[in-house]
Amino acid sequence: MSGDYLFNAWYAAAACTDVAPGPTARTLLEQRLVLFRTEAGQVAALRDRCPHRFAPLSQGPVHGDTLACPYHGMRFGADGRCTRIPGQDRIPDAARVDAFPVIEAYGLVFVWMGDPALADPAALTAIAPYGQPGWGVSRGYDLFQACWQNIADNLIDPAHTSFVHQRTIGNDAGDDVRVTATEEGDVIRCGRWVDNAPPVPVVRRYTGLQGLVDRWQFYHYRLPGTTWVDFGAFEAGRPHTPEEQDRAPYRVLSYAFLTPCTRDSTHYFSLQLRNFAADDEATTREFEALYKLTFDEDKVLLEAIQREENAHPDLTPMRIASDTGVVRLRRRLAECLAAERAHAERPHTHTG
Ligand code: FES
Ligand SMILES: [Fe+2]
Known part of the structure; x- marks a missing residue:
């Protein structure tokens, strides 16, 4: 596969x-x-x-x-x-x-x-806030020794943050909160709100919020390799509306662009847009270090999984409730692959 x-x-x-x-x-x-x-x-x-x-x-x-x-x-x-x-x-x-x-x-x-x-x-995914006033940008690149589909699974999977990313974007508060998945056009969206919870480390670091917060994390995937996580938090109890999210003291849109290199290695380009300290170089450098740390946590796991799959090519993963995004993504990929192959095999006629 x-x-x-x-x-x-x-x-x-x-x-x-x-x-x-x-x-x-x-x-x-x-x-x-x-x-x-x-x-x-x-x-x-x-x-x-x-x-x-x-x-x-x-x-x-x-x-x-x-x-x-x-x-x-x-x-x-x-x-x-x-x-x-x-x-x-x-x-x-x-x-x-x-x-x-x-x-x-x-x-x-x-x-x-x-x-x-x-x-x-x-056909390129539009990134509306990119280059807009009030939004800062940081970037990263790494080559993962893992097949692109397993990295894709990771990027439509909010549930892993509670376990893998406790140092940055996760904490225990989210580990039992259900995730829901929806499909809008060609975008699969999978996420959850974690309410009345202590702020995760990055929110504490950049907002000074100490009390309980409502935090959202929505993972988006557009095949084959464009993904973004909308992640933010505000004081607990505010309405969960787009207007309040726009006003949140902490919001980050974290894009990852996956490009297969070989069967089991993948270029991982990333881009983070943040709605605070937009022009502050020091914050940009900190964000680059922070996201490198976060992606390295995924990388260690994904590369270990790849080694195991290479050693045992017949393994089939079991599914659990939090895989709702993964299941949709794999189904959608199978449909897109079939459509592209059918198009390639169709005889092309030229008129005029
Ligand atoms: S000019 Fe390219 S191989 Fe000879
Ligand atoms: Fe991750």
Whole structure:
């Protein structure tokens, strides 16, 4: 199961700041790509394989708007076409590499891994508060030695925070509170309110709230790899309305973008938006450290699970009540995989 990928989607491939000046090699969905930035500032994503004798283009230099092969100097533009073959005037049509559609957003480079004709910037998940006044941003990246589907399970699973993340975003108060899951369009939402509870460590740290609070945590998943957790707290007893949530002294929207690297390793890009201390660099650094600590707690578990699954490929997980989001996610994934395969197999007719 772990090698099942949805291809027609935007996948986070790199931080924008990673892509200049030289080329960057990245494996996405078991395919080796090279990213580079042209002189004009555009990010290009090409298959990392010269069509001549298959040298890795990522080891070559960028020349203007082209990337040169390190072996015999053939040059390729952002569209994958060869622009120069040293020692020869004619450039045959076969002198090209696959080029993948690219967009930059939210400080990340996203690559479309499927049919280029279907690449639509509108398919990228919109993050409304990003760049808005009052919202601070912190970021992270790590490579998990775990298959993307198991990480996806973790990101639609609020129940684990009470046990795994006691140092940061969880405490004992939530461990028996039921989670509920709903589906709205292509987003699965799974979460709960934990009422009349002592504030978890991060809320105490950044708000000074000492008394009891009502805290919400809603996990959202949009296949294949876009996830966000809406997490916040206010004084216990206030109405649970969107207006009160907007006014809460602590609210964090924590995004994670999962991109399969290989069958059992995954790029994990993260982005946290917070509604306080928006422009404070020290808070940004603290948040980056805090979320690294939190994700490392998941990573240790997920990598141990992966080793166990690799050793025993026939294991089937049992299900418990708090898996309601996981069950929906796996069902939805199976439907999406079937739909994508059916589309790929359908004969395409061209008219006009
Ligand atoms: S292998 Fe790339 S130019 Fe020869
Ligand atoms: Fe977690």
